[in-house]
Every structure is written in C-alpha cells, then in structure tokens.
Amino acid sequence: MDKPWLRNYEPEVPATLKYPQTTLHYNLEQAARKHPDAPATIFMDAQLNYAQLNELADRFAAGLQSLGVKKGDRVAVYVANSPQFIMAYYGALKAGAVVVPFNPLYGSSEVRHQLRDSGAETAVVMSRFYPIVKEVRSETPLKRVLVTNIKEYFPSLLRLLFTVVKEAKEGDRQSIAGDPDTYWYQEFIGNAPPRPSLVAVAPSDTAALIYTGGTTGVPKGAELSHFSLNANALQCRAWMHHCQEGQETILAALPLFHSFGMTTCMNFAVLMSSAMLLIPNPREVASILEKVAKWHPTVFPGVPAMYLSFASFPNVGRYDIRSIRACLSGAAPLPPEIQERFSKLTGAHLVEGYGLSEAAPVTHANPVFGQGRPGSIGLPFPDTEARIVDIKTGTKEVPRGEPGELIVRGPQVMKGYWNMPGETANALRDGWLYTGDIATMDEDGYFRIVDRKKDMIIASGYNVYPRDVEQVLYQHPKVMEAVAAGIPDGARGETVKAYIVLKPGETATPQEFIAYCRSKLAAYKVPEYVEFRTELPKTIVGKVLRRMLVEEEKRRQAAKPPA
Structure with a gap:
C-alpha cells in the first residue's frame, strides 16, 4: 500500500513502533517504580x-475483589475529572475488570441505558450524581455503589471551606444511610487490603467500553482492549517526540470519561510519568488560567472551543501561560483563525488532529513541529493505514483529491461494539474501520475532513458540506462561533441555515451574512436563513450538537399554523 504521508513525518517520528505485550495498568506500576x-x-x-x-489504585482493586468483582466484570465510573477517576480506572483494570466511564452530564435515562447495556454491577459515583443512580438503580443490574465526594483530595483548608460554603449548595452533600450495598469511597479504600490478588490479564482482553454515537443516535459501547489503548498512548508519545519522561505536565481539561481525554490526558501522561493538572470544569476559564500560571503545564490537548475561550478571555495577557509548548486539537474542526490567535498568545504549537472513540481515539495529526497544513487533520499515525473509498459501496478507492469515506486500520482500532454484532460488521470490514466521515487525501498524504456523512445537506439535489459554509463564516471579522445545518424545506428538500455567535460588542443582520456568503460560495451553498445565538449547544467536549439545532427547527416548523 502506498503511504505518501511517511515522506512528511518529522525526522524524529518512526514509521513503525514496537508494542510491548503488557497491560494498561502496567504503565502505572512502572511509573511508580x-x-x-x-x-x-x-x-x-x-x-x-x-x-x-x-x-491507592491497588487498594481500590483489592477492595473490588473483596466485594466479589471478577475478571471481565464491568465497573461503571461516573466521576468528574479528579484523582478518584484515575484511581478507579486503573484500580478496576488491576482487578481484571472492564471500565465503563460515564458522561457527568448524563441524566437518568442515559445512565439507565448505559448501566443496562454494559451490565455493570458495580459503580463508583461522585456524590452529586448519586441521586440519579439511586433513582434508576432498581431498573439496572447494579449490586454495589461506591460514593465519593469531589472534596476528598482537596487541600485541607479548601476542603473545610468547601464543606461549609459550597457542599450542600452544589449538591455534593448526600446521605447513603439505609441504602443497601452502598459505601463511602474513603472508608472503602481505607478498609481494603493494600494489594489485590494477581489476575491474569492479557493485552487482548477488554479494558474499557467507551460509549459513542450519542450525538447521532443510540450510544454504542466501543470495546477497547488493553493493547489498543496502550498502542494509542505509545503512538501519541512517538508523535509528541519532544516530551521527556517524568518532566511534563499535561493540562487535563478534557473530560477523562471521553476517549480523547482518556488517552491524551491520562493514559499518555501515565505512560510518560507526567503530572496531570486536573480540571473538573473546563468552562471555568479564569480558574484554569490561574492554574496554568501557577503550575506551568507543557502539553494541552483540547478542542477548538477551549482554545477560543483562552484567546477571547478579557485581559488574558495578565496570566503567564507561555509554558504550553504543544497542543493537539480534536473533536471538531479547528478554524485557522483560532489556531493563529491561540498560537500567537501562548507561543505554543497548536495542531489539528483527528480520531474517533472506535480507534482509542487518535488516528491522524499534523506534525507538531514539522510541516502542518491548516484546515487538514494531518497525517496518519505510525502503523496506521488510511484510505478514501467511494461512499456508495465502500469498496473502491477514489482518486487523490476526490471526496469519499475515510477508512482506517491500525493497532489502536476497537474489537467491536459491545453486544452489537450487526453494528460491528457494518463498522469493521476486513480489518478496516469505516469512520462515517467524508474526507480527501492530497498527493502528500495530508487528509482533510469534508464532513460527516450524516451531516451532509442535500439541497435541490446538490451536496452541501456544512464545513464549507462554516469555514467561510469563520473568516468574517464579527464571528466568534458558527455552525451550518440542513433544515427541512418544502421546495429544496433541505436548505442551509447558519447559527452564529457574534464576538462581544458586535451587531449584525442576517442579510449581511447572506450577502457575505454569496460573495464567497456557490449559490446552492449560501445559507437561506441566519440565526444569532448567545451560545451553541455542545457536548461536554465542545462538539456542537448540530442534531439538536435541526430537531429544534423541526419542532418550530411543526408548530407553525398552515399557510
């Protein structure tokens, strides 16, 4: 297979790596040694x-075993970014269990579905989320619940202040009195044996079920092995070749339950014996800037919304944030304007990458210190193959520069979807993972995402990719954030609508933006409608919920009286 991307690797990045036949938790044990x-x-x-x-991870593992947790049992981790998340994650692995991380923003229906689907009988829950678990517990397989309070690893004075001022108000003060088989986390690990019994865990064994697809349909559990997760951490280490073992600090503002944060902020950090600067709420920008100025992180994996929040923060120049050297952006397209503003502010090398939970997740990135191409997702990682195939059959490779579906193959790819053989067969074909993303590859092996297959707008028979519209909107000097979506239209089938967040202090009219787009886009791509918003609906990792905007528009149209 021709791999033109290898020609553009930085000299320090090898084309292939050695992957030790070890477990993921072995990396933590090595770091401790x-x-x-x-x-x-x-x-x-x-x-x-x-x-x-x-x-602490050892004690947690031993405690799980004393409760009867066996190899292959699923352990739910419903905890925000905190030391407890990492202890529970690696402790569960040491016990031979499978980790099932939960989104802290989930409500009762989502928690119920994921507990049922995964079959988790044990859960570690942050106290503020415990009422949700208590509500659905009888409808799920849950047998045991461990409840932890976010304050448990605060400094002593801050813990006292939090207890007095915030704990009850923010929902962290909960009672478990009378709740069967429910334990306080600190008492649980305090009473646990210091070491777990040895469990024979193979690299091919499942380490985690990462639920994905919630923004486009019913969430599915991507089954990731110890080997695939370890492989992706090793690939990140090879790509970030400047990082030194035991010397880096990772700004962990991405949620650790998400595959992007799990790999780039946690598993990569543990592999490198790096410090993790844990951020429980990525929206508290002032607090994050203060932490950056104090602790001087060197690596900042993130999403465009995070980098924009830094660059747009009032008086950001008051904070010393120039310790950050390298940033890998994912989960959403990185507008060149945001890339330029953040890099100028910090001096960091901010590059766009690409991945999906089914690939643990990173498959592509621009060279961190080499030749990057704005607007592209860069080059496939070492040992990662990528092709662009026709959208209709998925069997024929398309000519260079032509759009088609991106498919990938590599050591980081999932085993399949948990208990969903039909979905697995559709996504994994002959060892290739079909991503559902429409992309192109140029002569030098750089890939560009055109859009999600599911997000493509068909207006009067023409294919319109929202990203084409959004790139034009981001060039307008008044725009802070923008997204385009296809909404129902009686005459055209679908038509383009733009949702825009203006920069502070700016005003504009829909006609202004329609005229602006008309000067830069083909007529069939020009938004017919423009709506101004104070914010866009997003997932916890900053991905815009385009589906939510479309559903909102459908409800609005349905409520209109007939003409």
Whole structure:
C-alpha cells in the first residue's frame, strides 16, 4: 500500500513502533517504580505522587475483589475529572475488570441505558450524581455503589471551606444511610487490603467500553482492549517526540470519561510519568488560567472551543501561560483563525488532529513541529493505514483529491461494539474501520475532513458540506462561533441555515451574512436563513450538537399554523 504521508513525518517520528505485550495498568506500576516521587496528579493545588496513586489504585482493586468483582466484570465510573477517576480506572483494570466511564452530564435515562447495556454491577459515583443512580438503580443490574465526594483530595483548608460554603449548595452533600450495598469511597479504600490478588490479564482482553454515537443516535459501547489503548498512548508519545519522561505536565481539561481525554490526558501522561493538572470544569476559564500560571503545564490537548475561550478571555495577557509548548486539537474542526490567535498568545504549537472513540481515539495529526497544513487533520499515525473509498459501496478507492469515506486500520482500532454484532460488521470490514466521515487525501498524504456523512445537506439535489459554509463564516471579522445545518424545506428538500455567535460588542443582520456568503460560495451553498445565538449547544467536549439545532427547527416548523 502506498503511504505518501511517511515522506512528511518529522525526522524524529518512526514509521513503525514496537508494542510491548503488557497491560494498561502496567504503565502505572512502572511509573511508580521508576518515578515514585514524581507528581502524578495536581488537583485544586493538592498533589499525589506516582507511588501514592499506584498504592491507592491497588487498594481500590483489592477492595473490588473483596466485594466479589471478577475478571471481565464491568465497573461503571461516573466521576468528574479528579484523582478518584484515575484511581478507579486503573484500580478496576488491576482487578481484571472492564471500565465503563460515564458522561457527568448524563441524566437518568442515559445512565439507565448505559448501566443496562454494559451490565455493570458495580459503580463508583461522585456524590452529586448519586441521586440519579439511586433513582434508576432498581431498573439496572447494579449490586454495589461506591460514593465519593469531589472534596476528598482537596487541600485541607479548601476542603473545610468547601464543606461549609459550597457542599450542600452544589449538591455534593448526600446521605447513603439505609441504602443497601452502598459505601463511602474513603472508608472503602481505607478498609481494603493494600494489594489485590494477581489476575491474569492479557493485552487482548477488554479494558474499557467507551460509549459513542450519542450525538447521532443510540450510544454504542466501543470495546477497547488493553493493547489498543496502550498502542494509542505509545503512538501519541512517538508523535509528541519532544516530551521527556517524568518532566511534563499535561493540562487535563478534557473530560477523562471521553476517549480523547482518556488517552491524551491520562493514559499518555501515565505512560510518560507526567503530572496531570486536573480540571473538573473546563468552562471555568479564569480558574484554569490561574492554574496554568501557577503550575506551568507543557502539553494541552483540547478542542477548538477551549482554545477560543483562552484567546477571547478579557485581559488574558495578565496570566503567564507561555509554558504550553504543544497542543493537539480534536473533536471538531479547528478554524485557522483560532489556531493563529491561540498560537500567537501562548507561543505554543497548536495542531489539528483527528480520531474517533472506535480507534482509542487518535488516528491522524499534523506534525507538531514539522510541516502542518491548516484546515487538514494531518497525517496518519505510525502503523496506521488510511484510505478514501467511494461512499456508495465502500469498496473502491477514489482518486487523490476526490471526496469519499475515510477508512482506517491500525493497532489502536476497537474489537467491536459491545453486544452489537450487526453494528460491528457494518463498522469493521476486513480489518478496516469505516469512520462515517467524508474526507480527501492530497498527493502528500495530508487528509482533510469534508464532513460527516450524516451531516451532509442535500439541497435541490446538490451536496452541501456544512464545513464549507462554516469555514467561510469563520473568516468574517464579527464571528466568534458558527455552525451550518440542513433544515427541512418544502421546495429544496433541505436548505442551509447558519447559527452564529457574534464576538462581544458586535451587531449584525442576517442579510449581511447572506450577502457575505454569496460573495464567497456557490449559490446552492449560501445559507437561506441566519440565526444569532448567545451560545451553541455542545457536548461536554465542545462538539456542537448540530442534531439538536435541526430537531429544534423541526419542532418550530411543526408548530407553525398552515399557510
């Protein structure tokens, strides 16, 4: 297979890697042996070193075993970014269990579905989420629940202040009195044996079920093995070749339940014996800037909305944030304007990458210090093959530069979807993962995402890719954020509508933007409608919920009286 992308790798990045036949939790044990005193977590200005983190994960694993958790059992982790998430994640792996992370924004119906689908009988739950678990527990397989409070690893003074001022108000003060088989986390690990019994875990065994597809349909559990997760962390290390073991600090503002944060902020950090600067709420920008100025992180994986929030923050120049050297952006297209503003502000190398939960997740990235191409997702990672095939059959490779479906193959790809053989057969064909994204590849092996197959707008028979419209909108000096979507139209089938968030202090009219787009786009791509908003609906990782906007529009149209 021709791999033109290899010609554009940085000299320090190899085309192929060696993948040790080890488990994911072995990396934590190695970090504790080699760098026991190196900071592992920094949370609300309190630190744990790698020896402490590994010891706490051991106790958690031993405690699970004492409750009867066996190899292959699923353990739900419904916890925001905190030391407890990492302890529970690696502790469950040490016990031979499968980790099932939960989105902290989930409501009762989503929690119920994921508990039922995964079959998890044990859950670790942050206290503020416990009422949801308590509500649905009788309708799920849950047998045991461990409840942890976010304050448990705060510094002592802050913990006291939080208890007095915020704990009850923010929903963290909960009672478990009388609830069967429900335990406080700190008492649980305090009473657990110091070491778990050895469990024979193979690299091919499932490590995690990462639920995906919630923005486009019913969530499915992508089954990721120890090997695939380890492979992606190793690929990240090869790509970020400048990073030194035991010397880096990762700004972990991405949620760890999500595959992007799980790999780039946590598993990569543990592999590198790096410190994790844990951010429980990525929307508290002032607090994050203060943490960056104090702890000097060097690597910042994120999403465009995070980089925009930094660049747009009032008086951001008051904060010393130039310690950040490298940033990998994913989950959504990175507008060149945001890339330029953030890089100028920090001096960091901000590059766009690409991935999906089914691939643990990273498959592509622009070279961090090499030749990047704005607007592209860059080059396939080492040992990752990528092709562009025809959308209709998915069997024929299309000519260079032509759009088609992106398919990938590599060591980081999932085993399949949990208990969904039909969905698995559709996504995995002859070892290739069909991503559902429409992309192009140029002569030099750089890939560009055109759009999601499901997001393509068909207006009067013409294919309109929302990204084409959005790139034009982002060039307008008044635009802070923009998204385009296809809404129902009686005459055209679908038509283009733009949703725009203006920069602070700006005003505009829909006609102004329609005229602007008309000067830069083919007529069939020009938005027919423009709506101004104060914010766009997003997932917790900053991906715009285009489907929510379309459903809102459909409800609005249905409510209109007939003409």
